[in-house]
Amino acid sequence: MSLLSAVDIEAIISGYHSDPFSVLGAHPVQSGVVIRAFLPQAKSVEVVIDGSYFVMDRINDAGLFEIIRPDLSFPVNYRLNIVLHDGSYQLFDDPYGYEPQLSEQDRYLHAEGTLLQMYESMGAHLHEANGVSGTRFTVWAPSALRVSVVGDFNNWDGRRHPMRLHPGSGIWELFIPGLGEGSLYKYEIKTRYKDFTVAKSDPVGFASQIRPNTASVVKNINKYDWQDVSWMDNRQVNQSVKQPISVYEVHLGSWRTKEVNGEWQWLTYDELAQQLIPYVKGLGYTHIELLPVSEFPFDGSWGYQVTGYFAPTSRYGEPEDFMAFVDACHQQGIGVILDWVPAHFPTDEHGLGFFDGTHLYEHADPRRGAHPDWGTYIFNYGRNEVRQFLISNALFWLDKYHIDGLRVDAVASMLYLDFSREPGEWVPNQYGGRENIDAIDFIRQFNDEVHKYFPG
Incomplete structure (x- = not known):
């Protein structure tokens, strides 16, 4: 007889x-320790402790297993x-056997909106816990009813x-032991809004x-x-206000293409390094x-219209290929x-x-959160966590990819609440003006933090 309530099941x-x-996982009970696992893909499950195998009871046909060990x-x-339904076996560490892996300090700073290098802790990171390698996932979704990691490793x-x-x-947060680089994943979010679930x-x-x-x-x-x-050691000198600068603006996808089997394709980051750099240098930029x-x-x-703020586009190669281009x-x-x-940012469902x-x-x-010209959403700059996300993203490119400067796009649309809006289509600020004070x-x-972390 399971100790678990029908509601929890x-x-x-x-x-x-x-x-x-x-x-799920192991829990102390009056009669010893109970271990539970939900594994709908399993025909049967055993708990392995110190080399000994103990069969778990299936307490629900959907794949919920339990064992109570008084010893x-x-x-x-x-x-x-x-044991899978095809007869094959899988031996693995239980994700629900691990304590929280995200530090209390990071959680506190994130809630405060001051975790300005949040890319070091948020997202998916290769991680080791209790001597076991895997991937730690963290995502901010404060109003969600349930959030899950889904991917090619659990049939989504x-x-x-x-x-x-x-x-x-x-x-x-969730640490999934054994999960490594290259795994595909999303966050499936079960919301409190009309039972809406989205990946x-x-x-x-x-x-x-791609x-x-x-x-x-x-x-x-x-x-x-x-x-x-x-370059990095001398960047402050090379990019000082006393030095001349000449900028070549380029869209990597259309600067030059190649024909492969009768089809036009983009150049890769590696090919761009070989062709674009000598071209630009030869022109004196x-x-x-x-x-x-x-x-x-x-x-x-x-x-x-960005959906992956921390990911260089895969159209031209891998992240390390873009690093090699900058290098x-x-x-x-x-x-x-x-x-x-x-x-x-765009309204695409996965964004x-x-x-x-x-x-x-x-x-x-929508008078503040929707852009009438581009059909996109506008960031809420008055929210601490949103400012943190954006500033952290700016620092990310300067830090991890050695980028030398950022040109901020569409600033006018940020500064003015009535940008591209007719009377009655916008909300004045607290002083009755058109300026977006939060922006x-x-x-x-943004400028203060960038120059603090990366002067020059």
């Missing part, structure tokens, strides 16, 4: 339990051995890897599938071996300004400036819009 198997760690004391180290089933919510911060790309994902596919990709972006130390390279779904936007520019004495788009069943990143009022404060903070 139904919530787990139906995928709407908001606290799966209170049910154990909590905590207990265990693994799960499952949102019931199988529900995450742990950290109350007070709105961050959901979202990772807002802090470091790589994405369109029309939209999954994020687990990627280690810290393994590239940079060779631009001379000091810098290349790239139209946005952050991941975007619609080719016709030229990158100005090659620096070795040839050429700086790299990025067009950066904090003014608006930031209505992220957790609420207007999390954008204003709820002005954001731009000031």
Whole structure:
């Protein structure tokens, strides 16, 4: 007889339990230790403890298993051995056997809106816990009923890897042992809005599938071996206001193409390094300004409608390939400036819009949160976590990709509440004016933080 209530069982198997760690994994009970696992893909399951195998009871036909061991004391180290319906076996560590991996300090700073290098902790990171390698996932979705990691490793089933919510911060977290680089994933978010469930790309994902596919990709972006130390050491001098500057602006997808088997294709980051850099250097330019390279779904936007703010577009190669392009520019004495788009973002379902069943990143009022010309959402610059997201993104490109400067796009649309709006279509600020005070404060903070972290 299971100790679990019918309510908890139904919530787990139906995928709407908001606290799966209170049910799954190992827990102390009066009669010893109970271990539970929801594995709908399993025919049978065994708990492995110190080399001994113990068969778990199936307490629900949907795939919920349980075992109570009176001879154990909590905590207990265990693994799960499952027999699949095709007769094959899988032995793995249970994600619900791990304590929280995100530090309390990071959770506090994020809630405060001051975790300005949030890319070091949010998103998907290769991680080791208790000597076991895997991937730690973290995402901000404070109003969600349930958030799960879904991907090619669990048949995109949102019931199988529900995450742990950290109350007070709105961050959901899950460490999946054994999951490595290259895995495809999204966050399946069960909202409190009319039972609406949606699969979202990772807002802090470091790589994405090429369109029309939209999954994020687990990627280690810290393994590239940079060779631009001379440029970086002298950048403040090379880019001082006393030095001349000449900028070549370019869209990587249309600067030059190649014909392959009768079809025109983009150049790769590597091919661009070989062709674009000597071209620009030969013309005497000091810098290349790239139209946005952050991941975007619609080719016709030229990158100005971003869905993957922390992922260089996969159209031209992998993240390390873009690093190599920047590195090659620096070795040839050429700086790299990025067009950066904090003014608006597209309404694509996998993007930031209505992220957790609420207007999390954008204003709820369309008079402030919707752009009439571009059919996009406008960031809520008055929200601490949103400013943190954008400023962290700016610092990310300067830090991880050695970018030398950011050209902020569509600033006028940020500064004025009546931009491209008729009377009655916009809301004045608290003083009755047309200036977007939140956006002005954001731009000031953005400049202050960028120059603090990366002077010159």
